[in-house]
Amino acid sequence: MLWLKAWLEVRWRFVFLVGSILVVWLAPLWINATGVQPGVAASRQWMGLQLGSVLLYIFTAIYLAGSGINSQTMYAATTGFHGSMFFTLSLPVSRRRLLFVRTGLGALLTCILVVIMAGYILFLRPEATSAMQALVYMTRVIVCTMAVYALSVLLACVLDEMWQFMVACFFWIFVFMLQSKIEVVSRVSSLRGMSLNCYPITAPMPWTPVVASLVLTGVLLWISVLVVQRKEY
Amino acid sequence: MNLRINFSSGVPIYLQLIEQIKHAVETGAIRSGEQLPTIRSVAEELTMNPNTVARAYRELERESIVEVRHGSGVFVAGPQSSTTKTAEIRKAGEVLRTAMEKGMALDLSKSELRRVFEDELSRLQEKAAATRRRT
Amino acid sequence: MNDKLIDAHGLSKSYSGTPALRGLDLAVPRGSICGFLGRNGAGKTTTLKLLLGMLRPDAGEIRLFGEAVDAEASSIAARRRIGFVSEDKELYPFMSVGQTIRFTRAFFPGWRRDLEEKYLELFQLPLGKAVRKLSKGMRTQLMLLLAMARGAELLMMDEPTSGLDPAMTEDILRALADLAASGGTTIFFSSHQLAEVEQICDRVCIIDEGQAVIDGELDELKSQYRRILLTFDGEPPNALAGLAGIDHLRQRGRTASLLAHGNVDAMVDRVRELKPSSIEVRSVSLKELFLDHVRGE
Numbered sequence: 001m002l003w004l005k006a007w008l009e010v011r012w013r014f015v016f017l018v019g020s021i022l023v024v025w026l027a028p029l030w031i032n033a034t035g036v037q038p039g040v041a042a043s044r045q046w047m048g049l050q051l052g053s054v055l056l057y058i059f060t061a062i063y064l065a066g067s068g069i070n071s072q073t074m075y076a077a078t079t080g081f082h083g084s085m086f087f088t089l090s091l092p093v094s095r096r097r098l099l100f101v102r103t104g105l106g107a108l109l110t111c112i113l114v115v116i117m118a119g120y121i122l123f124l125r126p127e128a129t130s131a132m133q134a135l136v137y138m139t140r141v142i143v144c145t146m147a148v149y150a151l152s153v154l155l156a157c158v159l160d161e162m163w164q165f166m167v168a169c170f171f172w173i174f175v176f177m178l179q180s181k182i183e184v185v186s187r188v189s190s191l192r193g194m195s196l197n198c199y200p201i202t203a204p205m206p207w208t209p210v211v212a213s214l215v216l217t218g219v220l221l222w223i224s225v226l227v228v229q230r231k232e233y
Numbered sequence: 234m235n236l237r238i239n240f241s242s243g244v245p246i247y248l249q250l251i252e253q254i255k256h257a258v259e260t261g262a263i264r265s266g267e268q269l270p271t272i273r274s275v276a277e278e279l280t281m282n283p284n285t286v287a288r289a290y291r292e293l294e295r296e297s298i299v300e301v302r303h304g305s306g307v308f309v310a311g312p313q314s315s316t317t318k319t320a321e322i323r324k325a326g327e328v329l330r331t332a333m334e335k336g337m338a339l340d341l342s343k344s345e346l347r348r349v350f351e352d353e354l355s356r357l358q359e360k361a362a363a364t365r366r367r368t
Numbered sequence: 369m370n371d372k373l374i375d376a377h378g379l380s381k382s383y384s385g386t387p388a389l390r391g392l393d394l395a396v397p398r399g400s401i402c403g404f405l406g407r408n409g410a411g412k413t414t415t416l417k418l419l420l421g422m423l424r425p426d427a428g429e430i431r432l433f434g435e436a437v438d439a440e441a442s443s444i445a446a447r448r449r450i451g452f453v454s455e456d457k458e459l460y461p462f463m464s465v466g467q468t469i470r471f472t473r474a475f476f477p478g479w480r481r482d483l484e485e486k487y488l489e490l491f492q493l494p495l496g497k498a499v500r501k502l503s504k505g506m507r508t509q510l511m512l513l514l515a516m517a518r519g520a521e522l523l524m525m526d527e528p529t530s531g532l533d534p535a536m537t538e539d540i541l542r543a544l545a546d547l548a549a550s551g552g553t554t555i556f557f558s559s560h561q562l563a564e565v566e567q568i569c570d571r572v573c574i575i576d577e578g579q580a581v582i583d584g585e586l587d588e589l590k591s592q593y594r595r596i597l598l599t600f601d602g603e604p605p606n607a608l609a610g611l612a613g614i615d616h617l618r619q620r621g622r623t624a625s626l627l628a629h630g631n632v633d634a635m636v637d638r639v640r641e642l643k644p645s646s647i648e649v650r651s652v653s654l655k656e657l658f659l660d661h662v663r664g665e
Binding site (some may be wrong): 001005008009083084086087090091092093094095137139229232233 | 417420421422423424440441444445447448450452454455456457458459460461462465468470471472474475476511
Binding site (some may be wrong): 242 | 651655
């Protein structure tokens with residue numbers, strides 16, 4: 001029943017994202033019905049698509065991680081969830097399990113959307129893509145997006161809805177700016193790991209950012225559990 | 234039995250119950266050998282605490298006014314000599330009338346008199362209950 | 369039976385430096401219906417949250433069903449046997465009444481279908497309606513249903529009848545009396561409605577400024593406490609304030625009002641020595657007991 005509750009909490013966000021993606025992503029198709037053509041204009045278009053895709057991966061992750069275990073005690077006018085947390089906490093269920101279910105469902109939905117978007121990118125590619133290349137791309141996009149998701153889960157445990165969103169966005173903008181200046185950041189950056197501009201489809205798996213993202217995801221989720229267990233409601 | 238409890242009175246509820254049940258027995262509203270309503274039904278009818286009802290029943294049993302037959306319920310105790318009871322009641326009525334006339338002579342209103350009477354009565358009951366508890 | 373379902377000692381809790389509870393002791397024996405009274409901000413909701421593990425105490429220990437509940441696992445084990453109604457009566461706005469019931473039911477293997485149906489019928493709750501569309505009164509009823517139907521041994525409720533009309537309040541009290549009578553359910557609830565507490569509770573705990581000032585059986589309290597009203601020919605003598613066994617003394621002009629407990633007869637004798645022109649001894653209602661202990665006069 002916890003999975004049902006989590007789904008009921010997050011479904012409208014999911015629907016909104018599906019709708020937005022259809023509108024945003026189908027647009028290039030209308031502009032260029034035959035996919036991206038090779039050439040200068042096309043490469044700009046392709047880069048734009050890449051940037052857009054990365055932005056959408058990030059946005060999806062941040063948005064679906066919100067309304068986490070915390071927001072239901074905040075008097076958030078937007079969600080109207082305030083107070084129901086006390087009912088939830090009075091049930092014989094551990095906080096870890098509550099977090100696990102909510103986070104698990106959000107992660108699953110994020111991955112679904114990310115796979116759809118990534119698949120679409122591959123479809124638009126001017127050159128053919130081998131199955132192995134597709135697999136490599138999917139994997140790195142999923143893992144790197146999960147790092148974004150995990151950070152937002154942690155933020156959602158301590159901040160209310162709106163603040164979580166803003167802090168997360170600014171964090172990744174900050175990373176984006178840092179990665180062009182600082183070598184270390186650019187090597188582990190999850191943002192670069194998601195982008196085909198930085199690591200083209202023909203390149204091998206960029207292990208550094210992918211492993212860094214994996215580790216980051218694990219650490220952030222573990223901290224989230226600790227935070228939620230110690231929190232006073 | 235027609236039971237009515239004043240919950241906000243200073244008189245403990247279990248004492249009010251005891252009084253009313255005793256009164257019911259004396260006036261014949263419930264006769265010896267008849268079963269008292271179950272604790273649960275009294276609690277439900279009066280919307281009150283069943284523990285308090287249970288306490289009243291226990292006190293009544295201790296005073297031998299009722300007897301508990303395990304498995305069957307609570308019954309009014311064996312035949313009281315009704316004639317002596319009525320005579321005793323009449324005698325008490327005479328004593329009280331004299332006292333009340335004296336009280337009226339002190340220029341107390343009826344409600345003041347009643348208040349004094351009830352306070353003294355409940356104080357006596359508690360003293361008796363307290364003594365019984367200690368023994 | 370002597371076992372205490374709730375047994376808390378020396379509970380202390382502060383919020384950013386402001387103390388909410390200062391060494392609260394609380395004991396609720398099995399089978400009792402205990403009313404928890406106190407002014408707003410006295411610490412009632414804090415106490416309930418501490419008992420359920422939503423907050424951790426700064427000091428003190430809590431035992432529920434005889435087991436310490438400081439670790440999450442033991443708190444969860446206790447919660448399987450507890451029904452809770454929160455102050456705000458907030459449930460999930462996106463669920464319907466029926467979904468909420470099915471959701472809650474899944475956590476309690478001892479769920480009582482008969483009680484669920486009985487209260488659904490009594491409260492006339494529409495199964496398909498979304499919780500966000502329910503009035504506060506109906507949300508309260510739903511929350512009470514969820515607490516009572518789960519077959520809990522202990523009910524903990526924060527102002528269960530606030531916002532309900534008198535007829536519904538009576539229905540709730542009757543349901544509680546019935547739960548206590550048939551299943552021996554122990555009930556612990558905070559309230560501002562003194563009349564209800566007098567009606568249904570056999571125990572009362574009054575909390576003021578984070579400490580318990582009264583804790584005992586209601587009938588015993590009514591037996592032990594008396595108000596002594598005195599009139600003097602002149603100013604009441606100062607010796608009045610020094611009398612032992614006096615909880616509160618209020619003077620106005622030539623009259624004095626004492627709240628006394630214990631051996632009232634001996635006290636009346638001592639008071640008589642001060643030669644008042646009139647003495648009246650009256651019993652005390654719960655309202656008087658409450659006001660005298662929390663107004664700090």
